[in-house]
Amino acid sequence: MGAIAASLPSGVSELLTPAYFAQLSAPRGRVAKAIRRNDTTCRGLRRGVEVRLFAASGDRDVVLANSASCLRELRARHIEATLTDVGAVNHLGSLRAALPQVLTWFQRASR
Structure with a gap:
Protein backbone atom coordinates (compact mmCIF):
# COMPACT_ATOMS: atom_id res chain seq x y z
CA MET A 1 0.00 0.00 0.00
CA GLY A 2 1.31 3.47 -0.84
CA ALA A 3 2.35 6.00 1.78
CA ILE A 4 -0.65 8.24 1.04
CA ALA A 5 -3.21 5.44 1.24
CA ALA A 6 -1.63 4.11 4.42
CA SER A 7 -2.00 7.49 6.13
CA LEU A 8 -5.67 7.99 5.25
CA PRO A 9 -8.33 7.56 7.94
CA SER A 10 -10.01 4.17 8.10
CA GLY A 11 -13.52 5.64 7.76
CA VAL A 12 -15.44 8.69 6.63
CA SER A 13 -16.32 9.68 10.20
CA GLU A 14 -12.59 10.13 10.88
CA LEU A 15 -12.14 12.26 7.76
CA LEU A 16 -15.00 14.74 8.27
CA THR A 17 -15.88 16.98 11.17
CA PRO A 18 -18.71 15.66 13.36
CA ALA A 19 -20.96 18.54 12.24
CA TYR A 20 -20.44 17.86 8.53
CA PHE A 21 -20.81 14.11 9.02
CA ALA A 22 -24.16 14.78 10.73
CA GLN A 23 -25.24 16.94 7.77
CA LEU A 24 -24.43 14.14 5.34
CA SER A 25 -26.23 11.58 7.49
CA ALA A 26 -29.46 13.62 7.43
CA PRO A 27 -29.04 16.31 4.76
CA ARG A 28 -31.21 19.43 4.90
CA GLY A 29 -31.30 22.79 3.19
CA ARG A 30 -28.44 23.64 0.85
CA VAL A 31 -26.65 20.34 1.46
CA ALA A 32 -29.76 18.33 0.51
CA LYS A 33 -30.28 20.53 -2.56
CA ALA A 34 -26.66 20.01 -3.69
CA ILE A 35 -26.93 16.25 -3.23
CA ARG A 36 -30.17 16.11 -5.25
CA ARG A 37 -28.67 18.26 -7.99
CA ASN A 38 -25.73 15.88 -8.33
CA ASP A 39 -27.68 12.64 -7.95
CA THR A 40 -28.47 12.13 -11.62
CA THR A 41 -26.83 8.81 -12.42
CA CYS A 42 -30.10 6.96 -13.06
CA ARG A 43 -32.18 9.84 -14.39
CA GLY A 44 -30.86 9.98 -17.95
CA LEU A 45 -31.79 6.39 -18.80
CA ARG A 46 -34.75 5.77 -21.10
CA ARG A 47 -37.16 2.96 -21.79
CA GLY A 48 -36.37 0.46 -24.50
CA VAL A 49 -32.86 -0.32 -23.33
CA GLU A 50 -32.19 -3.13 -20.89
CA VAL A 51 -30.47 -1.82 -17.77
CA ARG A 52 -28.35 -4.07 -15.60
CA LEU A 53 -26.98 -2.70 -12.35
CA PHE A 54 -24.18 -4.37 -10.43
CA ALA A 65 -28.50 1.00 -1.16
CA ASN A 66 -27.44 3.49 -3.86
CA SER A 67 -28.03 0.90 -6.57
CA ALA A 68 -31.25 -0.29 -4.92
CA SER A 69 -32.49 3.31 -4.94
CA CYS A 70 -31.58 3.63 -8.61
CA LEU A 71 -33.42 0.39 -9.37
CA ARG A 72 -36.58 1.68 -7.66
CA GLU A 73 -36.32 4.96 -9.55
CA LEU A 74 -35.96 3.17 -12.89
CA ARG A 75 -38.83 0.79 -12.23
CA ALA A 76 -41.05 3.68 -11.15
CA ARG A 77 -40.45 5.10 -14.64
CA HIS A 78 -41.30 1.67 -16.16
CA ILE A 79 -37.74 0.98 -17.24
CA GLU A 80 -36.79 -2.69 -17.26
CA ALA A 81 -33.85 -3.05 -14.89
CA THR A 82 -32.16 -5.64 -12.71
CA LEU A 83 -29.72 -5.39 -9.83
CA THR A 84 -27.11 -8.05 -9.17
CA ASP A 85 -25.30 -8.14 -5.84
CA VAL A 86 -21.83 -9.47 -6.63
CA GLY A 87 -21.15 -10.23 -2.98
CA ALA A 88 -19.00 -9.33 -0.03
CA VAL A 89 -16.23 -7.64 -1.99
CA ASN A 90 -14.87 -4.09 -1.87
CA HIS A 91 -15.41 -1.44 -4.54
CA LEU A 92 -12.69 -2.64 -6.94
CA GLY A 93 -13.63 -6.22 -6.18
CA SER A 94 -17.16 -5.47 -7.35
CA LEU A 95 -15.76 -4.35 -10.70
CA ARG A 96 -13.76 -7.55 -11.01
CA ALA A 97 -16.80 -9.64 -10.07
CA ALA A 98 -19.20 -7.83 -12.40
CA LEU A 99 -17.06 -7.54 -15.53
CA PRO A 100 -17.25 -11.22 -16.56
CA GLN A 101 -21.07 -11.06 -16.24
CA VAL A 102 -21.20 -7.86 -18.27
CA LEU A 103 -18.96 -9.37 -20.94
CA THR A 104 -21.12 -12.51 -21.16
CA TRP A 105 -24.24 -10.36 -21.53
CA PHE A 106 -22.69 -8.27 -24.32
CA GLN A 107 -21.49 -11.40 -26.12
CA ARG A 108 -24.99 -12.91 -26.01
CA ALA A 109 -26.60 -9.63 -27.06
CA SER A 110 -24.32 -9.27 -30.07
CA ARG A 111 -25.26 -12.64 -31.58
Missing part, protein backbone atom coordinates in the same frame (compact mmCIF):
# COMPACT_ATOMS: atom_id res chain seq x y z
CA ALA A 55 -23.23 -3.61 -6.83
CA ALA A 56 -21.59 -5.33 -3.90
CA SER A 57 -22.93 -5.84 -0.41
CA GLY A 58 -19.34 -5.58 0.81
CA ASP A 59 -18.63 -2.25 -0.89
CA ARG A 60 -18.01 0.43 1.74
CA ASP A 61 -17.30 3.18 -0.84
CA VAL A 62 -20.61 3.02 -2.71
CA VAL A 63 -23.20 1.18 -0.69
CA LEU A 64 -25.63 -1.27 -2.24
Whole structure:
Protein backbone atom coordinates (compact mmCIF):
# COMPACT_ATOMS: atom_id res chain seq x y z
CA MET A 1 0.00 0.00 0.00
CA GLY A 2 1.31 3.47 -0.84
CA ALA A 3 2.35 6.00 1.78
CA ILE A 4 -0.65 8.24 1.04
CA ALA A 5 -3.21 5.44 1.24
CA ALA A 6 -1.63 4.11 4.42
CA SER A 7 -2.00 7.49 6.13
CA LEU A 8 -5.67 7.99 5.25
CA PRO A 9 -8.33 7.56 7.94
CA SER A 10 -10.01 4.17 8.10
CA GLY A 11 -13.52 5.64 7.76
CA VAL A 12 -15.44 8.69 6.63
CA SER A 13 -16.32 9.68 10.20
CA GLU A 14 -12.59 10.13 10.88
CA LEU A 15 -12.14 12.26 7.76
CA LEU A 16 -15.00 14.74 8.27
CA THR A 17 -15.88 16.98 11.17
CA PRO A 18 -18.71 15.66 13.36
CA ALA A 19 -20.96 18.54 12.24
CA TYR A 20 -20.44 17.86 8.53
CA PHE A 21 -20.81 14.11 9.02
CA ALA A 22 -24.16 14.78 10.73
CA GLN A 23 -25.24 16.94 7.77
CA LEU A 24 -24.43 14.14 5.34
CA SER A 25 -26.23 11.58 7.49
CA ALA A 26 -29.46 13.62 7.43
CA PRO A 27 -29.04 16.31 4.76
CA ARG A 28 -31.21 19.43 4.90
CA GLY A 29 -31.30 22.79 3.19
CA ARG A 30 -28.44 23.64 0.85
CA VAL A 31 -26.65 20.34 1.46
CA ALA A 32 -29.76 18.33 0.51
CA LYS A 33 -30.28 20.53 -2.56
CA ALA A 34 -26.66 20.01 -3.69
CA ILE A 35 -26.93 16.25 -3.23
CA ARG A 36 -30.17 16.11 -5.25
CA ARG A 37 -28.67 18.26 -7.99
CA ASN A 38 -25.73 15.88 -8.33
CA ASP A 39 -27.68 12.64 -7.95
CA THR A 40 -28.47 12.13 -11.62
CA THR A 41 -26.83 8.81 -12.42
CA CYS A 42 -30.10 6.96 -13.06
CA ARG A 43 -32.18 9.84 -14.39
CA GLY A 44 -30.86 9.98 -17.95
CA LEU A 45 -31.79 6.39 -18.80
CA ARG A 46 -34.75 5.77 -21.10
CA ARG A 47 -37.16 2.96 -21.79
CA GLY A 48 -36.37 0.46 -24.50
CA VAL A 49 -32.86 -0.32 -23.33
CA GLU A 50 -32.19 -3.13 -20.89
CA VAL A 51 -30.47 -1.82 -17.77
CA ARG A 52 -28.35 -4.07 -15.60
CA LEU A 53 -26.98 -2.70 -12.35
CA PHE A 54 -24.18 -4.37 -10.43
CA ALA A 55 -23.23 -3.61 -6.83
CA ALA A 56 -21.59 -5.33 -3.90
CA SER A 57 -22.93 -5.84 -0.41
CA GLY A 58 -19.34 -5.58 0.81
CA ASP A 59 -18.63 -2.25 -0.89
CA ARG A 60 -18.01 0.43 1.74
CA ASP A 61 -17.30 3.18 -0.84
CA VAL A 62 -20.61 3.02 -2.71
CA VAL A 63 -23.20 1.18 -0.69
CA LEU A 64 -25.63 -1.27 -2.24
CA ALA A 65 -28.50 1.00 -1.16
CA ASN A 66 -27.44 3.49 -3.86
CA SER A 67 -28.03 0.90 -6.57
CA ALA A 68 -31.25 -0.29 -4.92
CA SER A 69 -32.49 3.31 -4.94
CA CYS A 70 -31.58 3.63 -8.61
CA LEU A 71 -33.42 0.39 -9.37
CA ARG A 72 -36.58 1.68 -7.66
CA GLU A 73 -36.32 4.96 -9.55
CA LEU A 74 -35.96 3.17 -12.89
CA ARG A 75 -38.83 0.79 -12.23
CA ALA A 76 -41.05 3.68 -11.15
CA ARG A 77 -40.45 5.10 -14.64
CA HIS A 78 -41.30 1.67 -16.16
CA ILE A 79 -37.74 0.98 -17.24
CA GLU A 80 -36.79 -2.69 -17.26
CA ALA A 81 -33.85 -3.05 -14.89
CA THR A 82 -32.16 -5.64 -12.71
CA LEU A 83 -29.72 -5.39 -9.83
CA THR A 84 -27.11 -8.05 -9.17
CA ASP A 85 -25.30 -8.14 -5.84
CA VAL A 86 -21.83 -9.47 -6.63
CA GLY A 87 -21.15 -10.23 -2.98
CA ALA A 88 -19.00 -9.33 -0.03
CA VAL A 89 -16.23 -7.64 -1.99
CA ASN A 90 -14.87 -4.09 -1.87
CA HIS A 91 -15.41 -1.44 -4.54
CA LEU A 92 -12.69 -2.64 -6.94
CA GLY A 93 -13.63 -6.22 -6.18
CA SER A 94 -17.16 -5.47 -7.35
CA LEU A 95 -15.76 -4.35 -10.70
CA ARG A 96 -13.76 -7.55 -11.01
CA ALA A 97 -16.80 -9.64 -10.07
CA ALA A 98 -19.20 -7.83 -12.40
CA LEU A 99 -17.06 -7.54 -15.53
CA PRO A 100 -17.25 -11.22 -16.56
CA GLN A 101 -21.07 -11.06 -16.24
CA VAL A 102 -21.20 -7.86 -18.27
CA LEU A 103 -18.96 -9.37 -20.94
CA THR A 104 -21.12 -12.51 -21.16
CA TRP A 105 -24.24 -10.36 -21.53
CA PHE A 106 -22.69 -8.27 -24.32
CA GLN A 107 -21.49 -11.40 -26.12
CA ARG A 108 -24.99 -12.91 -26.01
CA ALA A 109 -26.60 -9.63 -27.06
CA SER A 110 -24.32 -9.27 -30.07
CA ARG A 111 -25.26 -12.64 -31.58
